Every structure is written in structure tokens, then in C-alpha cells.
Amino acid sequence: MLNKNAIQVFEHSFLSIGEKGFEQRHFVALSKLNALHCYQYFDLKHNGVVFKQFVGVIKVDGLTIEILPKIDRYEPEENKSKWQKVLIEMLRVTRKLKIQQVGQAQVSRQSIHLLDIYFEWFLNEVQLLIHQGLIKQYYKQTGNVKALKGKLEFAGHLNKNLVHKERFYTTHQVYDKDHLIHQILGQALEIIEHISKGTYLYSKCKTVQLDFPEVKDIRANESTFLKVPKSRKTAPYETALSIARLIILNYAPNISSGSENMLALLFDMNSLWEEYVLVRLKEAAQGTGIEIYGQDSKSFWNGITIRPDIVLKKNDEVILIIDTKWKNIDQSKPSTHDLRQMYVYNEYWKSKKALLLYPSNDNQLNQFSQFAKIFEREEHHCGLGKISVLDSGGTLCADLGKKVLEIVHHEKRLSQK
Known part of the structure; x- marks a missing residue:
């Protein structure tokens, strides 16, 4: 059963302001999110939102809105639990979600929605990587060091070390765990920590962060993921990075009018249905x-x-x-x-x-x-x-x-x- 701060709606349905805890500030946040995505997610009315063919989950200002698929225009309200399981299974079969069976997502949970499942999947993947041993990588670092190594940056050296003759301002190679892959995972962990406050996943996230190395804070975007190196050493990170990409690129900081930011994981039901039919056809053929x-x-x-x-x-x-x-x-x-x-x-x-x-x-x-x-x-x-x-x-x-x-x-x- 969902908690009191969660709403389940069907695709193409209307959610009015004041209904089920959906307030004006949530409406404003959704309108900003819609504008960022070329108005494809919703149709905005003066007193509420009409959802389109996108299904999934939105978290904003402590409110979770789960949008579910349906095939019958007059789908009964009591069928929402059934269609939640259908959506989760579709995502699993099309490899957009990894879970052995839907029932595993519903054991001893105070709230059950897609965001919980994706967050838990990511935290489990990072825990597995930590257990297997996080990799080190070479990267270039520019700064002051006490011994001359790498390439001396003359302009920077003269500017910064006129007084400190014992230092050298250089660009040199470093081999440790503070590299781009871990910085991306670290950013995703920060988002989960922020979004999951007050849920059972918050303590699990803090535990993972304690075991995770300290890395430089970054603000990854689409181009950041294109720079991630691919090799035999980085292959075990592929799943965690794909989930991190989904979380980071769908996180909208400062979009809401309240104190919390928004995270929206939405899937076009037309594409999801196409992929599901394709997978099942390949199996049957x-x-x-x-x-x-x-x-x-x-x-x-x-x-x-x-x-x-x-x-x-x-x-x-x-x-x-x-x-x-x-x-x-x-x-x-x-x-x-x-x-x-x-x-x-x-x-x-x-x-x-x-x-x-x-x-x-x-x-x-x-x-x-x-x-x-x-x-x-x-x-x-x-x-x-x-x-x-x-x-x-x-x-x-x-x-x-x-x-x-x-x-x-x-x-x-x-x-x-």
C-alpha cells in the first residue's frame, strides 16, 4: 500500500489542484518540468494537469505521483495495483528495470513505487562494486606539489609561487579512485540521499556513502556520460552508470517552488509497448x-x-x-x-x-x-x-x-x- 504522500493516477487522466494532496506548488513545479521537456508530458489546465501517454513516477516537494498505463478508458480505480505490476514487469522485460519478480519489490515496504525500486537497484549495484573492489584510474591534475613531477606550468607557477619557492605548480598524472566514473556515481548517491529522506532507503543510502570514497563534486550532464571510458576494467560499472544516468538527467534542481527538488522518471508508453512486443516476439520465434x-x-x-x-x-x-x-x-x-x-x-x-x-x-x-x-x-x-x-x-x-x-x-x- 502506498503511503499518504503518494498518488497513483492513470495515463490520460486529469488531476485537479487540491485532489489527493496535489497542491498549487506541485502544479507550478510540473508546469516548469513540462516546459523543460517541450510540453510533451502533460496538458496544463487552469485547475490541474491532464497526463499524456507517459508513465512512470514523479517526486516533488515530498509528494510522489505514479502514472500507470491502462487500456480501458473506464479502468476502475481499484485496478491501479494490478497496472502498477504490469508496468514494473514491462520495464523488467525490456531491461529498463532489473528485478527478479514484481513481488520482491513489495516486501516490508512502507511505500511502494518505481522510484524506490530504481533507487534500491542502484544502491545494490554500488554495494556490489564496493564489495568487488572499486577501480583506480589515471587522470591529469593541475596544482601545487612539493616535488617537481609532470609538466611545470610556468605562468601558473610564477603567479602562485613567487613567495613559496619550495612548491611547484604542475600538471601531473594521478592514479586513484577520484575519477569521472566514481564522481558520477557519487552525484547519483547525493540525489538519492536528498530525495529519499524520510523513507527506508535513506539509511541504506547513507551506509553506502560511508563505504564510498570521497570524490570531487561534479554536475554531470548529457555530454559528461559521453566522456566515460569503456574498457574491460570499467565493464562491471555499466549497469550502475546506466541507472545513474537515468537518475541524474531526470533530476531537476531548483525547479519546484518548495524546498525540495524534482525527480521524474517517465517512459513513453508507445515505445514501451513496442519494445515489449518485440522482446516477446523474439522469444516466441x-x-x-x-x-x-x-x-x-x-x-x-x-x-x-x-x-x-x-x-x-x-x-x-x-x-x-x-x-x-x-x-x-x-x-x-x-x-x-x-x-x-x-x-x-x-x-x-x-x-x-x-x-x-x-x-x-x-x-x-x-x-x-x-x-x-x-x-x-x-x-x-x-x-x-x-x-x-x-x-x-x-x-x-x-x-x-x-x-x-x-x-x-x-x-x-x-x-x-
């Missing part, structure tokens, strides 16, 4: 002779490329193109834009079939329909697939990839009749 590709792009026009979500090949021939859409169309038809998109994919990938795949409460395939012929070109088709996100037990469907392939095989049998 093993041993079938079908190859599954994601991110397969082709040049389209004047430097612009087009990319279907998923391409299925067999014997080097494209047998199906899938475009995933995280929206419920149980009561409507696909948009003309989506159908045009599938037509172009078929043309460019020389495919005879394309499938628009939507989440649903049931598994359903509307028969593939032929696009109208143009100048006697080879005909091709587009199908509409609705796949159940949940299994019969109400948990995220692990057989989703198998069910999609069954759709493919079903249509193939129909076409051979």
Missing part, C-alpha cells in the same frame, strides 16, 4: 525459422527515413510488418494516417502483409484486407490485430509473442485455401 527485427529503417525522402516497429522475415523474405499502437480502438477503426503508413511500409519492404497491433482485453484478428490496386501493381494487405495485454490471472501476458505468431500462421493458412 526461436526455432521457427522466423527472424524478428526492430529499428529497421530505409531512406524515404531528402535525408528522411521511415521505420516500421517490427519486421518479420523468413528465408530472407519479409513475411509481415507490424506497427504497434498503444491505444484502444475497440469502438473505432484505424486512422487513415496509420493505414497510409502501412501501405508505404509494404511498398518499401516489398511485403505482402502488414499488421496494425493494438492492446485489448481480448485476442482478435480482423481478416487482412487488400489495399486498392494501383496500375496493376502486386497486391498487398493490411490487417488489424488486437492482442490481450493481460492473461487469465490478470497479470502481464508472457505468451503475447506466441499469440502474435499464431495470428501470422492463421492468416497464412487462410491465404493457402
